[in-house]
Amino acid sequence: MRILVLGGTRFFGLQLVHRLAAEGHRVTVLTRGLAPVQLPPSVEHLVGDRRQAASLREAIGSRTWDVVIDNIGFTAEESRLAVDVFAGRTGRFLFTSTAAVYACLADLVNPYREEDTERLPERARARQDPQLAYGFGKLEAERVLQQAYRERGFPITILRLPIVIGPRDHTLRAYSYWVRLKDRAPLILPDGGRVDWRFIYSGDVVRAFVRLLEEERSIGRIYNFAQEEIVSVREFVKLSAEILGVNVETVDIPLQWLRAQRIDPVFSPYSIPRSWILDISKAQRELGWRSTPWREWMRASIEWFEREYHGPPPENYARRAEELQLIERWRKMTTA
Numbered sequence: 001m002r003i004l005v006l007g008g009t010r011f012f013g014l015q016l017v018h019r020l021a022a023e024g025h026r027v028t029v030l031t032r033g034l035a036p037v038q039l040p041p042s043v044e045h046l047v048g049d050r051r052q053a054a055s056l057r058e059a060i061g062s063r064t065w066d067v068v069i070d071n072i073g074f075t076a077e078e079s080r081l082a083v084d085v086f087a088g089r090t091g092r093f094l095f096t097s098t099a100a101v102y103a104c105l106a107d108l109v110n111p112y113r114e115e116d117t118e119r120l121p122e123r124a125r126a127r128q129d130p131q132l133a134y135g136f137g138k139l140e141a142e143r144v145l146q147q148a149y150r151e152r153g154f155p156i157t158i159l160r161l162p163i164v165i166g167p168r169d170h171t172l173r174a175y176s177y178w179v180r181l182k183d184r185a186p187l188i189l190p191d192g193g194r195v196d197w198r199f200i201y202s203g204d205v206v207r208a209f210v211r212l213l214e215e216e217r218s219i220g221r222i223y224n225f226a227q228e229e230i231v232s233v234r235e236f237v238k239l240s241a242e243i244l245g246v247n248v249e250t251v252d253i254p255l256q257w258l259r260a261q262r263i264d265p266v267f268s269p270y271s272i273p274r275s276w277i278l279d280i281s282k283a284q285r286e287l288g289w290r291s292t293p294w295r296e297w298m299r300a301s302i303e304w305f306e307r308e309y310h311g312p313p314p315e316n317y318a319r320r321a322e323e324l325q326l327i328e329r330w331r332k333m334t335t336a
């Protein structure tokens with residue numbers, strides 16, 4: 001197939017490009033050409049700005065594709081541009097969305113189902129909340145695509161992904177835990193790390209795309225993809241320590257107490273106020289979705305970071321000393 005990937009040079013997008021090229025597809029990526037890239041030799045690289053109509057049009061000329069994968073669409077406007085540019089010029093349009101769309105909804109109950117975004121109202125005043133801007137942007141981007149499907153048959157498929165973890169993860173969220181475990185000083189677990197997650201392995205995101213390419217019946221559909229296991233932040237830290245071969249003390253501190261001290265628990269990026277579990281039964285039923293076992297991909301990801309990551313620590317690590325002082329303060333207060 002002739003496949004155009006918008007993005008595809010950073011994290012799982014790059015892994016996807018490698019996999020598609022290895023499978024013999026004719027792959028083109030489109031980026032602004034700012035990030036340094038190592039693409040497989042068979043992959044064509046177009047330079048253009050996906051957000052600027054003139055730049056995007058000029059970069060792609062009059063070409064057509066069997067599949068366009070939009071890995072860097074974030075707003076309604078960007079989706080409108082994609083529909084304008086690619087309608088009639090691609091057989092499929094796969095859009096990378098996010099589980100953050102569910103954060104925009106009121107009355108949400110775990111596990112989150114695809115139809116929740118149709119069924120549930122938006123949270124009151126949520127549109128003013130800058131923390132929800134990303135989720136709302138993606139939600140509106142999805143809605144433009146769904147409308148184009150209904151009205152013009154624009155051949156969309158939408159993938160909703162939770163936090164992605166794996167080699168090359170530029171967000172360094174998982175690494176925020178690993179770097180702390182490696183310094184062997186105590187680690188704060190807000191609320192004892194009892195929040196539950198379904199994450200997804202970057203390699204499984206790639207598998208999800210590949211599976212969707214085979215399945216024309218997925219046109220017009222939205223799918224949650226995530227790992228099968230539900231794991232708490234505490235379990236995540238415990239398994240990470242096991243894989244790294246370290247024995248580190250964890251200190252449970254209530255999130256409420258941290259907030260009262262005006263401390264944003266950036267040191268534990270997966271500690272949010274509630275569990276975040278995607279319902280994956282639709283992908284299981286319609287696509288036979290199976291995820292890589294959690295223990296297996298955690299090991300692969302940690303080993304990659306141990307071997308290959310030579311960049312700076314995450315920004316949230318800069319105030320590590322203050323975390324340790326906080327632990328002392330909490331201990332004094334609770335033992336007094």
Ligand SMILES: NC(=O)c1ccc[n+]([C@@H]2O[C@H](COP(=O)([O-])OP(=O)(O)OC[C@H]3O[C@@H](n4cnc5c(N)ncnc54)[C@H](OP(=O)(O)O)[C@@H]3O)[C@@H](O)[C@H]2O)c1
Nearest residue numbers: 007008009010011012013031032033034035049050071164
């Ligand atoms: N990471 C997660 O946990 C997570 C979770 C859920 C969903 N997602 C979704 O995953 C997608 C990102 O995946 P990825 O990190 O693997 O990215 P990717 O496909 O590798 O794309 C990133 C590349 O896009 C290029 N780019 C950025 N802005 C551009 C623009 N305006 N025009 C053209 N190219 C542009 C950048 O290169 P240049 O700078 O050279 O242009 C960058 O290297 C996003 O849609 C995000 O919402 C991520």
